[in-house]
Amino acid sequence: MSNNLDERYNQLLNESTLNQAKNILSNSRLRKDSADSAVGDLDTFENDADETIDEETGLAIITLDEVGDHCTFDDAWTVIYDRVYDVTDYLCVHPGGEEVIMEYVGYDATVAFRGVNHSRAAFRALEKYCVGILPAAERLNYNPV
Numbered sequence: 001m002s003n004n005l006d007e008r009y010n011q012l013l014n015e016s017t018l019n020q021a022k023n024i025l026s027n028s029r030l031r032k033d034s035a036d037s038a039v040g041d042l043d044t045f046e047n048d049a050d051e052t053i054d055e056e057t058g059l060a061i062i063t064l065d066e067v068g069d070h071c072t073f074d075d076a077w078t079v080i081y082d083r084v085y086d087v088t089d090y091l092c093v094h095p096g097g098e099e100v101i102m103e104y105v106g107y108d109a110t111v112a113f114r115g116v117n118h119s120r121a122a123f124r125a126l127e128k129y130c131v132g133i134l135p136a137a138e139r140l141n142y143n144p145v
Contacts (some may be wrong), residue, residue: 054133059083062132064108071106073098077131079108082139084132090125110142 054061062077062084070077076088078101087105091098096116104112123144133139 057133059130060132061135063135064138067108068106073102076101076105078104078106079134080110080113080126081142081144082110082134083126083130084134085126085129086131087129090129108140110140114142 052061053059064079067077067079067084070086073091074088076091077084077086079085087094087101091101094101101109
């Protein structure tokens with residue numbers, strides 16, 4: 001089972017990396033930080049609002065591609081256990097240093113987070129930075145233990 005999760009993780013990581021590379025090469029990375037980002041007019045946005053919220057968690061659904069758009073020191077998002085975190089304000093206070101997190105900004109950092117054996121307190125510290133969850137098709141479905 002772990003092997004299947006690793007394969008799925010690598011597949012999603014490769015897809016996300018490929019899309020980010022395409023964006024960088026074309027020099028047309030689009031920001032999605034407006035209320036109307038890539039949705040259309042406000043009427044359409046209001047009609048689609050239920051589709052952008054995960055029913056189980058109540059969190060906004062954010063794709064790996066969108067996470068990849070937030071990959072700078074001033075705008076840093078990462079994914080841990082399928083949840084999306086805006087760690088911009090946490091970078092300078094991370095006990096391991098900001099460069100450790102910056103390596104995974106814009107990507108899924110679940111495997112790295114698990115590999116360091118973070119404490120439960122470290123995991124709880126992330127809660128206030130949570131901004132959303134990945135769509136079901138992009139989730140690794142690891143359980144934080």
